[in-house]
Amino acid sequence: MSKIMVIDDEPFILMMIEDKLKRAGFQVITQRDSSTAAGRIRQERPDLVILDWIMPGVSGIEICREMKSDPGLANIPVVMLTAKGQEDDEKLGLKCGVDRYIVKPFSPKALLENVIEILERGAAR
Secondary structure, eight states, X not given: OOEEEEEOSOXXXXXXXXXXXXXXXXXXXXXXXXXXXXXXXXXXXXXXXXXOSOOSSSOHHHHHHXXXXXXXXXXXXXXXXXXXXXXHHXXXXXXXXXXXXXXXXXXXXXXXXHHHHHHHHHHTO
């Protein structure tokens, strides 16, 4: 069973994603506090991280940069789930190592399909 960490400061978003992923058979860890997210990622070693960009404290893009600069975390795929929908935002996200960029509002079904695709792609390596 793959372990997925969802980092978002919005409780409703966390609850909705957690429910969708658990129903699909994933183990889900949620995190609202972005300031402790990187440490929690190191502790939990998830198979994939779903990350909001805009959060109080540490931004999702900063967390992604920190992950990708750490050899122990660099291979963990990151799905950026954000309200930042400008083309330049997406380019910056991808440049920082985001594997998939999804703009809010989003389809939980499409998010699940992306998660499955990324994990299957990683398993095939």
